[in-house]
Amino acid sequence: MxxxxxxxxxxxxxxxxxxxxxxxxxxxxxxxxxxxxxxxxxxxxxxxxxxxxxxxxxxxxxxxxxxxxxxxxxxxxxGRASERRAKLVELPVYYSEESGPDLRVMASQTGLSISDIVDLHQAREYRVYAIGFAPGFAYLGEVDERIAHPRLATPRPRVRQGSVGIAGRQTAVYPSISPGGWNLIGRCPLLMFDLQADPPMPVEVGDRVRFFAIDRSEFISMGGEL
Structure with a gap:
């Protein structure tokens, strides 16, 4: 210490x-x-x-x-037991080349298929290790080492709200439009930060997150915009 x-x-x-x-x-x-x-x-x-x-x-x-x-x-x-019970939060993701512009490059560089990357990303629970960079930006770990991928050499000036990315063995959902250098594999239609909600963020440090795939029409019906 x-x-x-x-x-x-x-x-x-x-x-x-x-x-x-x-x-x-x-x-x-x-x-x-x-x-x-x-x-x-x-x-x-x-x-x-x-x-x-x-x-x-x-x-x-x-x-x-x-x-x-x-x-x-x-x-x-x-020596003290935790008084807070971590919750499991399930987040829908529209995985596609339309919503995840880095999927094809990741597939070619890892030797995996796009469906392999999607399956591996949603196959495990992730822990919320930290929240930072922007309100509601939860750093989740750790992704399967087969889909771990370094940040982009040149960050994008504008990443869309809800974009789901991978950087190293971390994954995250962008809570708002911002610059970003993570590899984008899909979009989540749910808000990760909403000042009108109570609480304003669906996750806290220590919580668990699991992603599950939805299709294009489900993404739009849940409030997602393409």
Whole structure:
């Protein structure tokens, strides 16, 4: 465990130097214990793969005091069961060359067929390891190594909302129109971030996600736009 300064009222707690479901569980337990113990000293806690960004109220505490408290609290978190039950979220995807412009290139470079890539992508559950880059952008892992693919050498200036991509062994759904360098294999018609909804995001860090294939007409009937 390591603590580092991340700003005038923020610090980062590094819990490990590798990615795994066990480390992700440890991050979740740390969030619970720190929220309960530090209370109104906190402004926000932002969990990630193997670390935790802690933003604190400068009028109520400081870096030194927190550094003296955190090790004992994290030790307590190790022996505590998670209080939050991770949910399974199922997301529909219209997989096609029309909605996934990188499918054919991925197929030629991996030696797999397009249907193989689609089958492998929807064959397993993914863990939500982090949410970032844009509101609702959930980093999911890990894809089957046979469809792992490096980011594009030149990112697209505009990726459409709902685009489903792969980068390395991660997969994600773009929650809004944005630049992006992930390999696009389909589109999801559901909103990944909606300020009018409660909660505004369908997933949280620690949740599980499974994708399932839908056809073009289903995509459009569920609100998707081509």
């Amino acid at each position: 390591k603590i580092a300064v991340a700003g005038e009222n923020a610090l980062i707690i590094y819990l490990s130097d590798h990615l795994s479901p066990e480390v992700s569980d440890q991050v979740q337990r740390a969030v619970q214990v720190l929220e309960q113990a530090l209370g109104d000293l906190l402004v926000d806690l932002v969990p990630s793969y193997a670390s935790l960004l802690l933003i604190y109220d400068l009028y109520k505490t400081d870096y030194g005091r927190l550094c003296s408290q955190i090790p004992a609290l994290l030790a307590e978190a190790k």
